[in-house]
Each structure stands twice: as structure tokens, then as C-alpha cells.
Amino acid sequence: MAQTPAPPPAAAPAANPALDARIAELPALLRGEGNYDQYFAAGFRAQVSKEQFDALSRQFLASYGALKSVSRTRARSPWLAEIRIDYANGSGAATIEVDPATPHLVTGLRITGLTGNEESIETVAERLAGLHGVTGFALAKLGSGAPELIASRQPDRPFAIGSAFKLVILAELVRATNSGERTWDDLVTLDGSQLPGGGYFLKPKGTTVTLRELATQMISVSDNSATDILLHTLGREKIEAMLPLVGVKDPARNRPFLGTLEAFKLKGIAANDLAGRYLAADEAGRRSMLAGEVAGLPALLIRPTLFRDGKPVRIEELEWFLSPADLVRIMDWLRRNSECPRGAELRTVLSKNPGIAPPVAGKWQWVGYKGGSEPGVMNMTLLLQAKGGDWYAATASWNDPARALEEPRFIALVSRLAELAAP
Structure with a gap:
């Protein structure tokens, strides 16, 4: 025929x-x-x-x-x-x-x-080290054991990481769905609580949304309203319990685990020395402030120029702090826990926004990404699968409490690191 x-x-x-x-x-x-x-x-x-x-x-x-x-x-x-x-x-x-x-x-x-256009990973490392402020990075191969560092600089130093903290919230969602406590299709009903800016800020009370959608928005476009809904739905204490489980060396530094609106209020409301009193309190006192005074303050009191003026605000005190090695271990935990059928949804969420240039992403079979930034703070964290099947993690952080950062330069360096690391 x-x-x-x-x-x-x-x-x-x-x-x-x-x-x-x-x-x-x-x-x-x-x-x-x-x-x-x-x-x-x-x-x-x-x-x-x-x-x-x-x-x-x-x-x-x-x-x-x-x-x-x-x-x-x-x-x-x-x-x-x-x-x-x-x-x-x-x-x-x-x-x-x-x-x-x-x-x-x-x-x-x-x-x-x-x-x-750096010619080697060593050159990328040198140029990261030459940036003002402080920087650190880690590139590791992932396998059946602990991550194997290929290249690094200050891998164990904690840095302010901005929205990369949302990876910990994602990890708790993966744990809960893998264990059968929740499903990705579970519905959350908005209760009218205060939310930071984002896609759910103006949604009316009673609106329902799936955990899958919230996670996708939190990771792919770093939606702060989706983040805070997930934080309160999953539970602050359960997310804090994930910190040692995913490999964070100093979990106490991130307790209480702040939501985005809470961080914005502490950084952006100057009246009555809110941030000073919070930082002076012990962990129990901080929890009490978050549940009472901070929760009750209207978001309208946050100064309008917060983050918009390019000035870093208490990035060494009021932030989420993880080291490059912590972030490598988190990505490794997510990799391991996305291998079962229930966890496979994670890879869809994590790969919506690859974070690096398309030609660089094209050198890998699969790219997962989450980053974070605010004045004085930048992080980029990648989970990478080579075309041969091997897994890698790459992460870099840059902090400067005195001035804003040149974000395009940092993005270019981390993209080049990912490009040079491709087998």
C-alpha cells in the first residue's frame, strides 16, 4: 500500500x-x-x-x-x-x-x-565575588546521597533571600499532598482577611480557589496574596516544622516564619517603633505581636514608598534567611519528593517560570526556579535536570544593606553559571 x-x-x-x-x-x-x-x-x-x-x-x-x-x-x-x-x-x-x-x-x-559571556565557572565566581555588598553561591550535583558541591562561595553563610522563602511553603504543601492530608484540588475559601498586593487582593470574601492555583501563582509570578493565603491555610507551625526536614541548618532564625504582609508592616510602619519592639522580643513575644498588634494594623499604614525608593530596609534583621547550602538541600528535597505520582504536580508548578534566558534553559531537559528580590536583596535558585537525566541545583544570593543592586548583572551571572554547568 x-x-x-x-x-x-x-x-x-x-x-x-x-x-x-x-x-x-x-x-x-x-x-x-x-x-x-x-x-x-x-x-x-x-x-x-x-x-x-x-x-x-x-x-x-x-x-x-x-x-x-x-x-x-x-x-x-x-x-x-x-x-x-x-x-x-x-x-x-x-x-x-x-x-x-x-x-x-x-x-x-x-x-x-x-x-x-564568562568563559568558566571560576570566572563567574570571581565576578560574583566582585559585586558590592556580600555574595554567595553553590552549584551541586544531586543523587542518592547528600548533594555534592561542584563549586561554591560562602555556601554556609545565611543571606536574606526575599521571595525564595516561598519554597518552604511549597515544601509543606508537597508533604501534605504526598501524605494524603490534602490534595492539589482542595478548595480554599477566602475569609476576607487582609492580604498584600496580588491576584487575590480584591477578590470578594467567599471566593474559592484550589491549592494548585495558589501554589502556581506563588511560584510562577511570586504572588504575595497567594503566598499569605497558603501560609495561613497550611499553618505557620507546620511550615516551620518543614525547615529542619528540608535541610535548613538554623531553623530558629526563621521563627516565627513571616508572611509577606507581616514583613511589609514590620518594615513599612514606623509608628510606635513597631519593628524595634518586634526585634527586641523573644520568639513567644514575636508570635504574640504577629497574632495581635501586627495583624490588627491596617495595611494602609505601610509607607507608600516602601521598596519603591530603592532603599534597603532592615535586610539583616527582618527577612527570611537561608544559606546557599540550605537552598540546595531544599531543592534536593523537592526533587526527591516529586518522584511519586502525587508529587509530580510539583514539577509543573516549579517549572512555569524557568528564571533564566530561554537559550540557557534549552541546554537542560527540565528547569525549576524560584527567586526573590527587594532593594538590597536578590536570590536565584534553580533545580536542573540534564538531558542525560542527572540532577543539579544552583543558587546564588546577593545582599547589600546600604544600596540597591544591579539586578540585570546578577541575573546574567547566574544564567551564565547555569549555562556553563550544563553537561
Whole structure:
């Protein structure tokens, strides 16, 4: 019997000349030249001001050196393309979209990943060490025993880690679902309690949401409202009990385990020396304050400039503190506990946002990620499966209590670490 020949592969869409023209004009904008208003559409300018764009462009130039070129790598449609931005000391992947209507203004420009051009893991380590403030990192191979460190710097030093603390909440959810105490489809009913900003902040009392959705939002987009709902649903004490179980060396430093709104209130409400009294109290006193005074304070009292002014706030005292080695062990625990059928849901949640540039993620079979940042604090933590099946964890933290951090540079260094670590 004759076989029907397979259809030829679909041809890649051709970029419209107007799209290529806008790509050719982009270097001038990235150097602080060109006409911003005549390049970007009104909708884009409403989201990103010229001042914000110029500040980010200057940060890229300061982090990666002179801009060398901008080139199209792939057209997704006549009006949408993937591009590569090359600097002297690194490169970025981005997407650009142009309005089909004349004068073909740019409606979207999104940086999807940054990576350095360091030649070795040792060079990455040197450049991490050269950043202002303090840094630490760990790269480890994971197997049947304890994680095996491949490279590290200050792996046992605790750092403020920002939203990477949400991995511990995720671990308690995995424990509870694996044990049969809960299921990923269990429903949570919102009770009208105060929530920080996020997707559930304005949801009415009585709204129901699954644990799966809350976990996905907490990890993939770092939704703070989803985080606090999970913290209170799963129970603070149970999450604290996970700290030694997942391998945290000094669990006492993270007790009581703060929710995001609690941290924001302690950092952002100056009246009556709230933070000072909290820090002076013992663990029992702190728990009492969280349940009473802190819970009762309205979120409206948090100063509006908190985190927006770029100034670090008590990052050495009021934070979540884990070492690079702690975070490696947490990722290893999650890996081990996602191998059973019930735990497999975890890998879907953890891989929604890979955290690193697509070309780097493509060097691995699977990438799981959670990071965290605020002024003076940054962390990136990765769980990586090689194409041959072996597992690795990579994590890095950067703290400076005196000044804001150059986040793009840090992202590029950690991305390059992940790229160089790929077998």
C-alpha cells in the first residue's frame, strides 16, 4: 500500500520590512539616543516611561559594557520577532512587536533573558565575588546521597533571600499532598482577611480557589496574596516544622516564619517603633505581636514608598534567611519528593517560570526556579535536570544593606553559571 508522504514543514513567517527597520533603530534607543516618543506606541509609553527605559538602558551599559549589535534571531510573525542584544560583556534575549498600522510604532519590547559571556565557572565566581555588598553561591550535583558541591562561595553563610522563602511553603504543601492530608484540588475559601498586593487582593470574601492555583501563582509570578493565603491555610507551625526536614541548618532564625504582609508592616510602619519592639522580643513575644498588634494594623499604614525608593530596609534583621547550602538541600528535597505520582504536580508548578534566558534553559531537559528580590536583596535558585537525566541545583544570593543592586548583572551571572554547568 502506498504511503501518503508527510507534509513539508511549515515555512517560518517572513518579517515585514517595517519590523526589521524598527530592530535596526533599537541600538540608538538603548544608547540613550533616538526619539522615544516616535519609536514606541502610546500604550507602551504609558507602561514604561522614557525615564524608566533610559535608567534600565544605562544599567545594562554599566553592567555589560558597550552595546555591540542588535539582531533578529527568529520572526514569529511579520510583526513579532525574537532578537539578540549583544554587549561587550554579555547578551540579552528579547521580543519586539510592531504595530502593523503606519507608522509601525513598537508596541512591545520585553527582555526575556540575560547572560554573561564568562568563559568558566571560576570566572563567574570571581565576578560574583566582585559585586558590592556580600555574595554567595553553590552549584551541586544531586543523587542518592547528600548533594555534592561542584563549586561554591560562602555556601554556609545565611543571606536574606526575599521571595525564595516561598519554597518552604511549597515544601509543606508537597508533604501534605504526598501524605494524603490534602490534595492539589482542595478548595480554599477566602475569609476576607487582609492580604498584600496580588491576584487575590480584591477578590470578594467567599471566593474559592484550589491549592494548585495558589501554589502556581506563588511560584510562577511570586504572588504575595497567594503566598499569605497558603501560609495561613497550611499553618505557620507546620511550615516551620518543614525547615529542619528540608535541610535548613538554623531553623530558629526563621521563627516565627513571616508572611509577606507581616514583613511589609514590620518594615513599612514606623509608628510606635513597631519593628524595634518586634526585634527586641523573644520568639513567644514575636508570635504574640504577629497574632495581635501586627495583624490588627491596617495595611494602609505601610509607607507608600516602601521598596519603591530603592532603599534597603532592615535586610539583616527582618527577612527570611537561608544559606546557599540550605537552598540546595531544599531543592534536593523537592526533587526527591516529586518522584511519586502525587508529587509530580510539583514539577509543573516549579517549572512555569524557568528564571533564566530561554537559550540557557534549552541546554537542560527540565528547569525549576524560584527567586526573590527587594532593594538590597536578590536570590536565584534553580533545580536542573540534564538531558542525560542527572540532577543539579544552583543558587546564588546577593545582599547589600546600604544600596540597591544591579539586578540585570546578577541575573546574567547566574544564567551564565547555569549555562556553563550544563553537561
